Amino acid sequence: xxxxxxxxxxxxxxxxxxxxxxxxxxxxxxxxxxxxxxxxxxxxxxxxxxxxxxxxxxxxxxxxxxxxxxxxxxxxxxxxxxxxxxxxxxxxxxxxxx
Amino acid sequence: xxxxxxxxxxxxxxxxxxxxxxxxxxxxxxxxxxxxxxxxxxxxxxxxxxxxxxxxxxxxxxxxxxxxxxxxxxxxxxxxxxxxxxxxxxxx
Numbered sequence: 001x002x003x004x005x006x007x008x009x010x011x012x013x014x015x016x017x018x019x020x021x022x023x024x025x026x027x028x029x030x031x032x033x034x035x036x037x038x039x040x041x042x043x044x045x046x047x048x049x050x051x052x053x054x055x056x057x058x059x060x061x062x063x064x065x066x067x068x069x070x071x072x073x074x075x076x077x078x079x080x081x082x083x084x085x086x087x088x089x090x091x092x093x094x095x096x097x098x
Numbered sequence: 099x100x101x102x103x104x105x106x107x108x109x110x111x112x113x114x115x116x117x118x119x120x121x122x123x124x125x126x127x128x129x130x131x132x133x134x135x136x137x138x139x140x141x142x143x144x145x146x147x148x149x150x151x152x153x154x155x156x157x158x159x160x161x162x163x164x165x166x167x168x169x170x171x172x173x174x175x176x177x178x179x180x181x182x183x184x185x186x187x188x189x190x
Binding site: 014017018021022025026029032033036037040044048049064067068071072074075076078079080081082083084086087 | 112113116119120123124127130131133134135136137138140141142144145146148149152153154155156160161164165167168169172
């Protein structure tokens with residue numbers, strides 16, 4: 001009976017620490033994912049838009065990079081949908097054959 | 099005597115149920131990360147194959163190309179594994 005009241009402070013403290021660990025993991029993974037995306041966009045859009053690097057980033061190049069960024073993220077979403085639906089189809093058919 | 103024993107950082111440990119829960123959480127985050135990493139790889143690969151000119155929107159043709167690109171990449175991967183297995187069987 002005393003157990004829960006004695007440990008109440010401790011267990012809610014543990015709950016908080018658990019949440020903190022989970023939040024930290026989520027944040028770090030989200031950051032890593034964003035960094036990966038930024039690196040890819042940088043690489044792809046640089047090679048598409050800056051064909052002859054001049055002594056400054058031209059406004060036409062900036063326009064191209066801006067568009068390219070949007071297209072890359074669009075492509076990412078299309079690929080994501082295609083891959084996830086494939087994974088789902090595959091795991092469904094595996095379930096049937098077993 | 100026992101009052102001397104409690105570990106100074108015992109409040110930094112998790113009980114068994116919480117440890118289990120955290121383990122499950124990490125496993126699922128890990129799986130999500132691997133999935134996202136694959137999507138990055140496919141987007142990289144299929145962008146080069148399917149996107150020639152940067153327009154205002156990805157058009158139907160490009161979208162179909164991206165979808166097919168993912169599907170065929172995975173088919174290729176399965177095909178390679180299958181063929182290697184067959185080669186191995188024929189050898190034995």
